[in-house]
Amino acid sequence: xxxxxxxxxxxxxxDGPDGPEHLFVERAATxxxxxxxxxxxxxxxxxxxxxLAARFPHLDPDDAAAxxxxxxxxxxxxxxxVGLETDVDVLRDALAEGITMSRLLDTHGLTVDPNALVPFxxxxxxxxxxxxxxxxxxxxxxxxxxxxxxxxxxENVHLFWATAADVLRRADAGEVKIIFPTRRNLExxxxxxxxxxxxxxxxxxxxxTITPWMEDRDGARYxxxxxxxxxxxxxxxxxxAMRG
Numbered sequence: 570x571x572x573x574x575x576x577x578x579x580x581x582x583x584d585g586p587d588g589p590e591h592l593f594v595e596r597a598a599t600x601x602x603x604x605x606x607x608x609x610x611x612x613x614x615x616x617x618x619x620x621l622a623a624r625f626p627h628l629d630p631d632d633a634a635a636x637x638x639x640x641x642x643x644x645x646x647x648x649x650x651v652g653l654e655t656d657v658d659v660l661r662d663a664l665a666e667g668i669t670m671s672r673l674l675d676t677h678g679l680t681v682d683p684n685a686l687v688p689f690x691x692x693x694x695x696x697x698x699x700x701x702x703x704x705x706x707x708x709x710x711x712x713x714x715x716x717x718x719x720x721x722x723x724e725n726v727h728l729f730w731a732t733a734a735d736v737l738r739r740a741d742a743g744e745v746k747i748i749f750p751t752r753r754n755l756e757x758x759x760x761x762x763x764x765x766x767x768x769x770x771x772x773x774x775x776x777x778t779i780t781p782w783m784e785d786r787d788g789a790r791y792x793x794x795x796x797x798x799x800x801x802x803x804x805x806x807x808x809x810a811m812r813g
Contacts, residue, residue, distance in 0.1 A: 591758065594720065618637040635707075639707050651709045694749070752811075
C-alpha cells in the first residue's frame with residue numbers, strides 16, 4: 570500500500586458581521602483531488618518545509634513541518650501570510666519560482682512564528698478512489714485590514730470569505746461542492762462563535778488521526794468517524810458524501 574502523503578491546511582479566522590468568517594478556495598475542476606470542490610487553503614508537505622522546521626526543536630518535527638507547509642501553501646494560494654510580517658508578494662512570487670521558504674526568510678532577514686497556528690484536527694481518509702493524504706488542520710487569526718486575498722489562478726479558480734454555516738447552506742443548495750472532511754470540519758466550526766472559542770475548543774479535544782470507515786445502518790451505507798473529537802455530526806449517508 571502506498572504511504573499517505575503528508576499535507577497541511579489552514580483555517581483562517583477573521584471577524585465578520587455574522588460571526589467568524591473563514592477563507593475558502595475553489596479548486597479547479599481539472600484537479601485530480603477534490604476537483605471543483607471548495608476547501609481551505611493548503612497542500613502537501615515538501616522537503617523544504619522539514620528543512621525550515623528543524624529551526625523549531627520545541628515542536629514535533631512532523632508537526633513543525635506541517636505548520637510551515639500550511640503557512641507556505643496559504644501564501645502561494647491566497648497571498649496571505651500567517652506568522653510573518655513582510656511584503657507577501659515578494660515571497661509569493663519567489664515561492665512560485667521554486668525557491669524554498671527557508672532561503673527566502675534568510676534572504677530577507679525574516680522569521681516565521683509557527684506558534685501562530687493552533688492544531689485543530691488530523692484527517693487521513695482512505696477512500697481508495699483517490700490518493701491518500703494525511704492532513705493536519707490548523708487554525709489562525711487574520712486581523713481586520715490584512716492584505717486582500719488573491720487567488721493563485723493555477724490549482725484554484727476562486728476564493729472567498731464566508732462563515733462555516735453559510736458554506737454549509739450553499740453546499741446543501743447545490744451552489745458549491747464540499748468533500749466529506751470539509752463538511753465535518755465546517756459543522757464543527759459552525760458551533761464556535763469566535764477565534765478564542767475555537768482555541769479553547771481545540772485545546773479541549775485531542776488531535777487524533779481520523780480515518781473514516783463505512784458502516785451498514787438500516788439497509789443504507791454510511792461513512793463514519795469517531796465520536797469524542799469535537800464533531801457534532803459523525804456520519805453521512807454514503808450516497809450523499811463527496812469523498813474526493
